[in-house]
Amino acid sequence: MNGKMVRRVQMWSMVVILGVWMTGCSGAVNDQEVNSRTTENSAQQSQDKQGEANGTNNKNQEAQKEEEAVALDTTTLNNDSGKTMIKLLTTSKETARHDSYAIVSSKGTVIIADPNLVPNTNGLIKADIVTISHTHPDHSDPQFLVPYLKQEIEGSRVSRYKEETFTVNDVKVTGIPASHSSEFNPANPTDMIYLFEVDGLRIAHFGDMAQTELTEEQLKALGKIDVSISVFSDAGGFGFGKDKTVRALEQLKPAIAMPGHYEPETVDYILEKLKIEDRTESDTLFVSREDIDSQSGWRYMLLK
Numbered sequence: 001m002n003g004k005m006v007r008r009v010q011m012w013s014m015v016v017i018l019g020v021w022m023t024g025c026s027g028a029v030n031d032q033e034v035n036s037r038t039t040e041n042s043a044q045q046s047q048d049k050q051g052e053a054n055g056t057n058n059k060n061q062e063a064q065k066e067e068e069a070v071a072l073d074t075t076t077l078n079n080d081s082g083k084t085m086i087k088l089l090t091t092s093k094e095t096a097r098h099d100s101y102a103i104v105s106s107k108g109t110v111i112i113a114d115p116n117l118v119p120n121t122n123g124l125i126k127a128d129i130v131t132i133s134h135t136h137p138d139h140s141d142p143q144f145l146v147p148y149l150k151q152e153i154e155g156s157r158v159s160r161y162k163e164e165t166f167t168v169n170d171v172k173v174t175g176i177p178a179s180h181s182s183e184f185n186p187a188n189p190t191d192m193i194y195l196f197e198v199d200g201l202r203i204a205h206f207g208d209m210a211q212t213e214l215t216e217e218q219l220k221a222l223g224k225i226d227v228s229i230s231v232f233s234d235a236g237g238f239g240f241g242k243d244k245t246v247r248a249l250e251q252l253k254p255a256i257a258m259p260g261h262y263e264p265e266t267v268d269y270i271l272e273k274l275k276i277e278d279r280t281e282s283d284t285l286f287v288s289r290e291d292i293d294s295q296s297g298w299r300y301m302l303l304k
Contacts, residue, residue, distance in 0.1 A: 081286045087104075096261055099207075099208075113205040129171060132158075174197075178207070183212070193206050201289060201292065208231060209248070210240050230245060231245060253298070256300075
């Protein structure tokens with residue numbers, strides 16, 4: 001074989017080898033692409049399945065939350081009178097537990113002061129404001145309060161024996177430190193008076209205030225009270241005294257005096273001392289600024 005022939009054979013051999021090598025590379029690349037696409041598809045399918053699972057879990061969680069949501073009673077304290085409504089709010093008939101009140105503005109803002117044995121026949125009564133004057137259990141209903149303290153009731157505000165001022169809707173609330181016993185120590189209050197300014201009225205819930213008399217600072221913070229809710233009890237073991245109540249009411253001179261804890265004989269004594277002859281019993285009080293302004297003399301009202 002001459003030299004030219006040898007060179008041609010070598011050249012064709014190189015062409016064949018190069019072709020085979022390129023085909024192999026192309027096949028390897030194609031295999032890698034297939035494998036890559038297969039991996040991507042598997043990952044996407046996995047993500048899709050995970051997304052579907054998460055979506056299902058979220059729906060289940062939302063459904064569970066709806067099932068666990070507190071059933072609210074928004075009808076028991078409905079007020080369409082055009083006036084402020086005040087009701088006793090306890091299932092107890094004991095005069096010693098006569099301390100839980102609901103106050104509802106003419107626009108429907110609900111205040112519950114010192115909740116105790118609150119009825120729940122139609123669910124948890126919806127309150128916009130809940131106040132607690134002190135730590136004693138007959139002024140603090142755990143079953144009622146738990147959802148409020150957990151902030152599960154949207155838009156509601158709870159004040160627990162705290163000196164503060166805040167506004168919810170059309171109601172302004174002020175906590176005024178006081179004492180559950182004769183002497184008041186401003187550095188260590190044991191009771192909180194709550195003043196509610198609603199519909200042009202000043203309504204004060206005194207909790208278990210048992211001071212010998214109100215201080216000048218307290219009287220200034222309270223201003224002219226239209227409706228007072230305070231102890232009419234002579235149970236000395238709890239710090240109460242009928243003459244203490246007489247003195248506090250003499251200082252306040254409210255248009256309407258309503259009892260928290262009370263004994264009938266103590267009520268008689270206090271009203272006689274204050275010469276209050278207008279005595280009324282009812283299940284609900286509807287009152288307006290005009291009613292107060294047109295009233296002559298003091299008035300005692302017992303809600304049952």
